[in-house]
Amino acid sequence: MKLAGKVKAWEKHQKAVPSVDEPNGKVWGCFRSCFLQSAAPYTEGIAYKILKNDLGMDLREAPGHTSCGAIGYHGDVSNLETQMVVAARNFSVAHYELGVNNLFSFCVTSFANYTEVIKLWEEEPELKEYTEKMLKETTGREFWIPRVSGGRPSVVHASDVFFANRHFLAAKAKYSLKGVKATDHVGCHYAKIFPEESMGGAEFPQVLVGILEAFGAEVVDYPERRHCCGMGFRQCAFPENRDYTAGSVYKKLQSLKEAHPDCKLILTNCPGCTVFLDAEQGTIKEVLEEEFNVSILDYAQLTGLLLGYDPFKDCGLNAKAVAIEPLLDQIGIPYDKSKTAEQRRRPF
Amino acid sequence: MNKNIVVIGGGVAGMAAAGKLREFGYEVTLIEKEKELGGNVKNWYKVFPDFTDAAEIINKLKGELKGIRVINNATVTQINGVAPNFEVITSTGEKIDAASILVATGFKPFNAALKEEYGYGIYNNSITSIELDAMLKQHQVQTASGKPPQKIAMIHCVGSRDQQVNNNYCSRVCCTNTVKVAIEIKEQIPDCEIYCLYMDIRVFGRGYEELYRTSQEKFGVQFIRGRLSEAGEKTDGSLLLRLEDTLTAKPMRLTVDMLVLMVGMVGNTELAEIADLKVGCDRFYTTAHEQYSNNNSEKKGIFLAGTATGPKAIMESITDGRSAAAEIAAFLHSFTLENMSCDLSFRQPFASMIAGGNQFCNTPPQPSPY
Known part of the structure; x- marks a missing residue:
């Protein structure tokens, strides 16, 4: 693999996410x-601690925020118009x-959903007009579009914020990944719907590789790196289809x-991938008696x-199917x- | 009236036009941006359908350039005036008077790195058809580790018929070129397995279909109607391809030693502003009329030839260059006639192209001498 070619691809897909040292x-x-809240709440918990305690960020969230509604949208339960008004209300x-x-x-998925809605408002002004009107009529609220990345209409994902601050985080790190081989698995909804909104693009994303490299890991590639984790709302929601997920992980x-x-380390940024790439290793072990x-x-x-x-008290690694201890030993x-x-x- | 004609672009179309114009008795200045004439074709090995050596074509066309002034390593930076009194200024600062100008600036190969999922520029064994042709020319088709490949996949339509990269057009030559290089590989490495992944096979010219048939019957080249989804690199440098066989509607995987991306043509419109030429939505130059004025630009006195106006095979480019030469000769002939008489009505459609009468002639229209 030619690193220069990868860097060239990364240069084409950059977005401007402000780091803590910027105003x-x-x-x-x-x-x-909502998925992390129900399936793996600890991942958000540790993210909060890091962003607040270690980076000194002022994180704000309102009790009135709702789910982005994407699961209903992708599952054909709710329609696009509803999605747009839900997004506009949260903004x-x-x-x-x-x-x-x-x-x-x-x-x-929320990131992709909000991005989709923002892009639709940009490309089809009548949808924006509709949303603005409906938001006012149903909630009495004013319409506002966030402009996070370089001042253009956009939102970003939490992993983008970690990426933007990776060097500050690496400077504070007690342990290093030096000598540890690692690879990345980026969520479909992070990169594949809007590759231009993905740090580094969809094929060779930089967002997680950049974090791994900042911590000193040796990043490796493998032929099925881009293969989906297999979660998919339809697969994981219906037990009859769960073998597809396990098959993909296998x-x-x-x-x-x-x-x-x-x-022995895959870094993820999607709630679904984080849960299923791990949990299905448990299924594979049970069914095929094969361990990865x-x-x-x-x-x-x-x-x-x-x-x-603390790996168990703070990082929530007590709920993983794959024991974390060998990796802790490897890192020290x-x-x-x-x-x-x-x-x-x-x-x- | 100045009898010099400036031909911009020394590829096969430009050279063919220049040679023919010289034969008609015009003074011709041929401006080429590279140090050698031949355009893209000078880099090729053999060309379809008859495996003529590309060098033979270049030499033949070069041989027709006697008496023509060739300026290498120069581009055109400015064009002043109107026909038949143009002034062409080159990057070397030279000013050349021209009665007419032919733009034959050719195409650029599609940048395969834009199809990131194919890993060009990142994976060592993901190469373009241009790089493969260079290997064939050297009789050194080999992987990055220096071994002869045992399995090669060739991907048609890379950068062609692809909305994702905003190239909706067919590049027209890649299918037949794939067939040609597949045969050449089999001749050089007989035990190499070749898989061609195509959308549709478009082998349209004389002898092309026969070549397609021969590649399968005689050389065992395999054609799969399918689209490549992505390539992933294995530790030994081979590539795992994920694709869909669109005839059986089934996904499949294929491991190959080498992935060849058959890159399409992209319009070269560097002179659009300088020559005041219009560019179509396909980003090739627009001609005055697609059906019957395909060598005329909308700018009077500036003509177009070769792949500057869309993808063409070598033979078509040469023919197109010569056709442009005929158009230019007729156009300049009209000015000679105008000096004798301003009535152009007997020479439609040229009269309609010189709208509002002849601005170069102050005498009132006279009856035709013919």
């Missing part, structure tokens, strides 16, 4: 993820109630094992580990070895 990079409005609440100009979401991990058997033991960490979980947060992160694995996973 507009300190105050952020954020949208929580309006953030700007007029919380006084924020910059917004990010923890979920890649295909990916087999490919990684073949190319780099010593790579590749740790699937969210960008915030990995950053938290390296900053010295201490944990209480006097306790059993189960005891360690019950820190409260």
Whole structure:
């Protein structure tokens, strides 16, 4: 692989996300993820701690924020018009109630959904007019479009904020990934719907690789890196289709094992990928008696580990199907070895 | 009236036009931006459908340039005046008077790095058809690690018929070129397996279909109607392709030693502003009329030839260059006649192109001498 070619691809797909040392990079409005809240709340928890405590950000969120509604939208339960008004309401609440100009979401699906809505407003003014009118009529609120990336209508994802601040985070890190092989898996809804809104593009995204490199990891590629995790709202929602998800995970991990058997870390930025790439390894182990033991960490979980947060109490690694201890040993992160694995996973 | 004609672009169309114009008795100045004449064709190995050596074509056309002034390493930076009294200024600062101008600036190969999913510029064994042709010319078709490939996939329509890169047109030559290079590879590496992934096979010219058939019957080249989704690199440098066989509607995977991207043509419109030429939505120059004035631009006295007006095969470009030469000769002939008489009505459609009468003639219209 030619690194220069990859850098060239990255240069084509950059977006301007303010870092904490910039005047507009300190105050952020954020949208929580309904999927993470229900399936893996710890990933948001550790992200909050890092952004507030380690980067000193002023994170603001309103009790009146709702889900972006994307699961209903992609599942054909709600329609586009509803999506647009829901998005406009959340933007309006953030700007007029919380006084924020910059917004990010923890979920890649929310990020894609908000981006889609913003692009539709830009390209089809009548939809914007409709939304503005409906927002006023139904909620009495004023319409506002966020302009996060370089002053153009846009929102960003939480991993973009981590990426923009990666060097500050790496400077504070207690542990390094030096000598650790790692790879990335970027959520479809982060990069594949709007590649131009993805840091580094859809094919060779930089957002997670940049974080891994900042922490000193040796980033590797493998043939099935871009293969979907297989979650898909329809697959994971219907038990009859769950074998598709497990099949996809199996295909990916087999490919990684073949190319780099010593790579035991995949960094993710999508709630679905974070949960299913890990959980289906449990299914594969049960059904096929085959183990891959590749740790699937969210960008915030990995950053938290390296900053010295407790793997189980803070980073939420007690709920993973793949045991985290071998990776902790590899990085050199201490944990209480006097306790059993189960005891360690019950820190409260 | 100055009898010099400036031909911009020394590719096959420009050279063919220049040679023919010289034969008609005109003074011709041929301006080429590179140090050698031949345009894109000078880089090719052999050309379809008869495997003529590209060098033979270039030499033949060069041989017709006797008496023509060739300026290499120069581009045109400014064009002043109107026909038949143009002034062409080159990047070397030279001012050349011209009665007429022929723009034959050719095409640019599509930048395959824009199709990021194919990994060009990133994966060592993802190459373009241009790089493959250079390898064939050297009789050194090999992977990045220096081994002869045992399995090659050739992807048609890279940068052509692709809305994603805003190239909706067909580049017309890539299908037949794929067939040609596949045969050449089989001749140089007989045990190499070749898979051509196509959307539609468009082998339209004389002898092209026969070549397509021969490639399968005699050389065993395999054609799969399918679209490449993405390529991933394995640790040994081979590439795992994920594609869809669109005939069976099934996804499939294919591991190859080398991925060849058959890049299409992209319009070269560097002179659009300088020569005041219109550019179509396909980003090639627009002609005065697609059906019957395909060598005329909308600017009087400036003509067009070759791939500057859209993808063409080599033979078509040469024919187009010579056709442009005939148009230019007729156009200049009209000025000679105008000096004798201002009545152009007997020479439609030229009269309609010189709207509002002849601005170069102060005498009132006279009956035709013919």
